[in-house]
Amino acid sequence: MMFPDFTHLLNDILQNPAKSIAIIGNLILIESLLSVDNAAVLATIVMDLPEHQRKRALKYGILGAYLFRGLALIFASVLISVWWLKPLGGLYLLYISFDWFIKKIKNKDEEDAEETPDKESSWLYKNSIGLLGQFWATVAIVEVMDLAFSIDNVFAAVAFSDNLLLITLGVFIGILAMRFIAQWFVRLMQVFPFLETAAFIVIAILGVKLSLSLFEHFYPATAFAHFLASHTMEILVSAITVLLFVVPVATSYLFGFPARKK
Numbered sequence: 522m523m524f525p526d527f528t529h530l531l532n533d534i535l536q537n538p539a540k541s542i543a544i545i546g547n548l549i550l551i552e553s554l555l556s557v558d559n560a561a562v563l564a565t566i567v568m569d570l571p572e573h574q575r576k577r578a579l580k581y582g583i584l585g586a587y588l589f590r591g592l593a594l595i596f597a598s599v600l601i602s603v604w605w606l607k608p609l610g611g612l613y614l615l616y617i618s619f620d621w622f623i624k625k626i627k628n629k630d631e632e633d634a635e636e637t638p639d640k641e642s643s644w645l646y647k648n649s650i651g652l653l654g655q656f657w658a659t660v661a662i663v664e665v666m667d668l669a670f671s672i673d674n675v676f677a678a679v680a681f682s683d684n685l686l687l688i689t690l691g692v693f694i695g696i697l698a699m700r701f702i703a704q705w706f707v708r709l710m711q712v713f714p715f716l717e718t719a720a721f722i723v724i725a726i727l728g729v730k731l732s733l734s735l736f737e738h739f740y741p742a743t744a745f746a747h748f749l750a751s752h753t754m755e756i757l758v759s760a761i762t763v764l765l766f767v768v769p770v771a772t773s774y775l776f777g778f779p780a781r782k783k
């Protein structure tokens with residue numbers, strides 16, 4: 522069934538309030554931390570526009586983020602119901618996390634070298650600028666990036682829980698949170714740059730969890746498969762996520778490791 526019984530999903534949330542709050546909190550955290558990186562990419566894309574057009578282009582980007590998150594959440598209902606999409610999603614999350622770490626290792630001696638998207642080389646931009654003009658061609662690029670970010674984040678959200686209502690709440694509250702606390706998160710990431718690394722470690726863990734659904738599908742009667750499908754597993758993943766963010770910040774304050782920027 523593609524669209525589940527939302528009464529059942531709501532009851533599941535109400536019967537497990539602590540687990541539900543933990544999952545929503547983690548979804549907001551992941552959405553917010555990844556959106557800081559996404560916002561930096563989008564800001565780079567609009568930089569060549571006249572100053573009075575930049576805010577308007579980013580405003581359309583926020584609207585696009587809501588629209589594409591909504592479409593991606595429809596895809597999430599398919600992702601939950603079609604078993605083989607989960608391991609594929611897991612492999613995709615593992616790919617983007619390992620790709621990030623490989624690029625980070627390659628650029629570790631080039632602190633000022635930062636990869637930014639070159640919209641001038643984009644097929645969409647080159648083929649739309651003549652028809653739409655610079656502003657709308659840039660908006661088109663922003664919306665395509667929003668779509669890509671939506672897919673990434675919804676894959677990560679599904680790894681936390683199969684409850685579509687819970688996923689929807691977490692993802693949309695996360696977007697709303699970014700609208701109001703974006704600057705605070707930017708400053709947080711500047712002071713604690715290792716939080717980005719923590720975010721991609723979490724993505725890798727979520728990729729492993731989704732990939733393990735392959736075992737769950739083929740060996741459903743085993744104790745490990747029951748554990749993978751249990752509330753205990755959801756709580757464990759949520760707890761690990763919180764610890765991966767909280768512990769480094771605490772040790773950074775207490776012991777100076779990992780190093781934070783003053």
